Amino acid sequence: MTSQALRRLTWRLVAVAATLFGVALLVFVMLRAIPGDQITASLGTEAAALTPGQQAALREYYGIDQPLVAQFFSWLGELVQGNLGWSVRSRTSVASLTMSALPVTLELALLSILVALAIGIPVGMLAAAAPNTWRDGLGQLVALLGLSVPAFLLASFLLTYAASGVGFNPNGQPYAVPWDSVSALGLNLQQMLLPALTLGFGIAAPIARTTRTAVLSVRDEDFVRTARAKGVGERRLRRRHVLRNALLPVTTMTGLQLGYLLGGAVVVEQIFSLPGIGRQVLLGIQQKDYAVVQSTVLVIALAFVLVNIVTDLAYRVVDPRVRAS
Amino acid sequence: MSGEATGDLTVDVTSAPTRPWHRLRRSVPGVLGLVIMAVLLVVAVLAWLGALPYDPIAQDAPNRLQRPSGAHWFGTDQFGRDVFSRVAAGLANSVLIAGVAVALSAAVGTLAGVVAGYLRGAVDAVFGGVANVFFAFPPLLLALTLVSVLDRTWFTVALAIAVVYVPIFFRVARGPVLSLREQDFVRAAVSTGQNPWATMALHVLPNISGLVIVQTALSLSWAVLTEASLSFLGLGAPPPAPSLGSMIFESRNIVSIANWTMIAPGIIVVLLVAGLNLLGHGLRDAFDVKGRD
Numbered sequence: 001m002t003s004q005a006l007r008r009l010t011w012r013l014v015a016v017a018a019t020l021f022g023v024a025l026l027v028f029v030m031l032r033a034i035p036g037d038q039i040t041a042s043l044g045t046e047a048a049a050l051t052p053g054q055q056a057a058l059r060e061y062y063g064i065d066q067p068l069v070a071q072f073f074s075w076l077g078e079l080v081q082g083n084l085g086w087s088v089r090s091r092t093s094v095a096s097l098t099m100s101a102l103p104v105t106l107e108l109a110l111l112s113i114l115v116a117l118a119i120g121i122p123v124g125m126l127a128a129a130a131p132n133t134w135r136d137g138l139g140q141l142v143a144l145l146g147l148s149v150p151a152f153l154l155a156s157f158l159l160t161y162a163a164s165g166v167g168f169n170p171n172g173q174p175y176a177v178p179w180d181s182v183s184a185l186g187l188n189l190q191q192m193l194l195p196a197l198t199l200g201f202g203i204a205a206p207i208a209r210t211t212r213t214a215v216l217s218v219r220d221e222d223f224v225r226t227a228r229a230k231g232v233g234e235r236r237l238r239r240r241h242v243l244r245n246a247l248l249p250v251t252t253m254t255g256l257q258l259g260y261l262l263g264g265a266v267v268v269e270q271i272f273s274l275p276g277i278g279r280q281v282l283l284g285i286q287q288k289d290y291a292v293v294q295s296t297v298l299v300i301a302l303a304f305v306l307v308n309i310v311t312d313l314a315y316r317v318v319d320p321r322v323r324a325s
Numbered sequence: 326m327s328g329e330a331t332g333d334l335t336v337d338v339t340s341a342p343t344r345p346w347h348r349l350r351r352s353v354p355g356v357l358g359l360v361i362m363a364v365l366l367v368v369a370v371l372a373w374l375g376a377l378p379y380d381p382i383a384q385d386a387p388n389r390l391q392r393p394s395g396a397h398w399f400g401t402d403q404f405g406r407d408v409f410s411r412v413a414a415g416l417a418n419s420v421l422i423a424g425v426a427v428a429l430s431a432a433v434g435t436l437a438g439v440v441a442g443y444l445r446g447a448v449d450a451v452f453g454g455v456a457n458v459f460f461a462f463p464p465l466l467l468a469l470t471l472v473s474v475l476d477r478t479w480f481t482v483a484l485a486i487a488v489v490y491v492p493i494f495f496r497v498a499r500g501p502v503l504s505l506r507e508q509d510f511v512r513a514a515v516s517t518g519q520n521p522w523a524t525m526a527l528h529v530l531p532n533i534s535g536l537v538i539v540q541t542a543l544s545l546s547w548a549v550l551t552e553a554s555l556s557f558l559g560l561g562a563p564p565p566a567p568s569l570g571s572m573i574f575e576s577r578n579i580v581s582i583a584n585w586t587m588i589a590p591g592i593i594v595v596l597l598v599a600g601l602n603l604l605g606h607g608l609r610d611a612f613d614v615k616g617r618d
Contacts, residue, residue: 015457022458030474148599150550152557152570153591156577164581263465267554281466282558285473297470301461 016305023301024079028072031294079298085291087284094295097280102299105269105276107178108199109261111192113254115200116207121250123204124211125243131216139208146205151264155198155271162194171272195272199264203257210253214246221245248315255311262300345535348611355607358542361600365416365593372410372417379407381414382565390583399589402572403579408589415569416593418562422479423548426486431541433487434494439533441495442502443525453499456492464489468551472560479562482555486548497540501533535612542608546601553594569594 050058066074078085084094119142127139163169170190178188218224219242227241266278273279277296284292349355371377378398385405393400399408441452459467471485505511506529514524555561556570564571569590576586 018454019457019461022454023461026458027470030470144599144602145595147602148546148595150553150557150570150594150598152554153573153587153594156573156580156587157591160577160580160587259463261463263463266465266469267558270558278466281469285469285560293470293473297462297466300463300466304463305461 016309019305020302023305024076024298025072027294027298027301028075031290032068032071075294079295084295084299087289087292089287089289089292094292097292098277098296098299101275101277101280104175104274105262105265105278107188108192108195108265108269108274108276109258111196112199112203112261113257115196116203116257117250117254119200119204120207121211121243124208125215125238127208127212128215128219136212139212143205143208146201146203146208149201151198151202152267152271154201155195155268158194158198159271171274175273175275191272191274195268195274198268199261202264203254203260206253206257207250210249211246214249215242218242218245252311252315255307255314258307258311259304262304345608345611349607352607352610354603355611358600358602358604358607361596362604365597365600366420368413369417369420372413377407377410377413379410381406381410381567390579390586392583393585400583400585402575402583402586408572408586411567411572412569412589412593415567415572415590416597418479418566418568419549419552419594419597422483422486422552422562423545425480425483426548426552427490427541427544429483429487430490430544431494431537434491435498435530435533435537437491438495438498439502439525439529442499443506443521443529449499452495456495459488459492462489464547465551465554468555469558469560472555477560477563479566482552482560482562485555486551489551490544490548493544494537494540497536498533501536502529505529505532539605539608539612542601542605546598546605549594549598549601 075085082095084098086092087094087097090097123139123142127136130136159169159171163172168190170187171194173187173191176184176187176191178185224237224241227237232241262278265276266282268274269276269279270282277300281293281296281300284290284296349359372381383406385401388397388401388405389403391397391401391405393408397407397409399412402408402411437452441449462470468485468489471488472482475481475485511524511528514528515521519527552561553568553570553573556568557574559571559574561568561570572590573587573594576583576590580587
């Protein structure tokens, strides 16, 4: 690695660290802006019955008698050591809640991306194969619908019609942990089916559009013409030469959709009763369990930043041209 | 996407002096978007004026769950409320919240982007750093968290959505300003001793207006989706104000016996988002802005 590349990498890491610090600060400020405090949040109206002495004791217990700056740095210090706080409602640590919720959301995200690629790439290729024809129009209509149908509408529709129409309602049963047993895995996959279809359809739209644009720009390149001149068959040409090169922007687009996926997970997990990380935030908000909200939002933002860096690096690894520049 | 009518090569005469508006009218998605938005806006305006067939929050128990008919175009819900009037009022609320949110974020984000891109240096570094922090959150999650800590009114919902989209306008505006500031006409203005703020307002800002307009239309469609998602989750403008998201939420338990209670608000929300998307793409063709997708 050249010294210049090393310096660039160092700067990149400094910038990421600064962003993460800003993220923590923003989350802290947002949640301290809440009217009332932890005491009224956990005791509700009963807090009014406390004597001043009891209130002071509780304030000291929760550490909210400290100045805000001290509170922020003590929270940050605990975070760095892996202590995400204590959930007042569930009476467990936020870290253990998060450890059980994270795999649910990751599984959902992965399956959704698979669904999105399975829909998006063929639709995009179909549209690009005959630009400005009815097939292209159909592809663009599918893409427009994917952008315009809100996840909560599609999810509500699928849930109610699958249940009342064909009696398919695996999400009515308690969430099955996939590694418990083979039958649990089967139920788990059924429970993931409709949520993954919902989220996958939403991301399929930008993937289809990117595929279409990329295929159209690659197929006129010199190397494609050369391959055709050498006598490479059309099928092989499309798969080996055009699609492979068109997949680069598609990779980036897929990575960029993770933000949508993590946001959409809040809605979809709520509708399908999946105990993932998005539902954890929403439950925390509804139950005024702010330690949960504060740390979970931070974990999600952290994951999002990391995914963006990984996408960027993956792009460099996949495409030698980017590496060279 | 190319929205131009194909095969029409007689445009040479007219294309030279055409302005964006004329090009928008020749773009297929643009015209579709304009028509959809015109119809929906008329309905929204009627709702604002109170010119609806029924009071959207008036309950009428004897007439619960009526099928769509001449008396109730989109039927009635489980409380006997007229679904058409509620959908129209919900549409008006969506348009209001998304409109205010995007107007705020476009104004703040564009100004910040122009200033940062033109002045560079410390201002650019600070603004850029703040934008990066906001970009670190999935958009819906940031809006959700903000809404949960604010006293909920339609305006705080709009404010929360605005915060999410400020960094997008910042980034969209800042990029082209970096190259605009090196252009001859900007340098000429600077060399005449023009005040930098005047240069920004008179020479830089007008040259990114097309970009900002396109971004505004696309952001409106996302803002509508965000508002609808928030109200579906019970975090939108508080009841009894009707909203498309909460109507769809409430319809989930009765959809098997009264599907119109989900279909009507569903179709309107999809039309609204699709109309804004189409309009955005039409505008992109009209202003010849390169797309982000």
